[in-house]
Amino acid sequence: MYRRPLVTALVALLVVGLFAPPVVAASGADDEGATLTAPVGFESPEIDRYRSVVLSSGLSRADTEGILEQRTRKAVYAAIRESPGADLATLADAVGVTKSTVRYHVDLLRDAGLVEAAEAGGALRFAPAEMNADLAAATSAEPTDAVLEAVAEAEPASVRDVAAVTGRAQSTVSHHLSTLAERGLVERERTGEAVVTRLTDETRAVVADAPIPADD
Template sequence: MTVERASADDWWRYLGSLFRYSRFDDSDPLAHESRAEIYRAVGDDPGISLSELAAATDVSLSTVRHHLRILEEETLVHSEKIQGKRCYYRADATDEVDIALRTALEKPATRRILEVLAERGPAQTTTLADELDRDPSTITHHLTTLADAGLVVREREGPAVISRLASDVELPTE
């Protein structure tokens, strides 16, 4: 009796799989309503995080994580860890400087540093710290992160380190 039950369960699992997405057939990964909604949300807000996606789509974190894994396997979405945060982008959003810039502009501290560098031009860390009323070590931390992302160039001039916006970085005008 248990053998028949196991085979019946297997049969229902097989039938259920016929009506779901599978990476092994030609089914459309965006045919699933929640997955399509997550894909749209990523397109509407490039650089969105997992928790922001869950809030925007009203889908649980574990479900969002599952659908993102499928979207990444299908190369419809890719993710990058930027400034300690995993950010999701549609596959057609591949400009790394643009992605890093959007992420930096979302954070008030790095946004303000970029704005001051755009307004004033190249500056020493202490000058930026005075201008922003922050500790120089905090400014150094943010400048290092921005330099790693390719948004800021830091050059030593004698004892001072001068920071400036990278030549391909343009802040959006609002």
């Protein structure tokens, strides 16, 4: 006596299963392999801004092969190779995208080991991993580049010598020289009552726009 209602219920469930819309699981911000598809009319750089919300911040959980296949990322890397020591604003102008887009792609390039960063002139600057990022940053930032040029002109140069050439206060020059010495770009030694500064061979080659001597 209960067979007919049971059959009716099973048929109803089958119909619902056939015609109900599929349920799509939401992907969280930490899901691996989460992607965004560009809506019609959206350019790749615009989508990159939103993709950064979905993807994880690094590549530790992702396959780094083909990292340069993405068009905007490839252009950012090319701009870094073209102008080692460039900051985010310079790269954004070169590629024609926003600074936030450049920052996103640079972070991925750094995680992949293709790009290094160093601070100079109040900004973070970038260089290909095979280059000395500190040196690229220092020679690209106006304040530190001017100090290095002054040292090259008067070396062994005292703080007073560099201050006279650059027109900067001795305290400012001393700060820059100390930072450059910490990064291994200049060598400082005391001679009598003065501390004099010399460029390292690598720094001198770059400041003189000459090829960096190869290691023996």
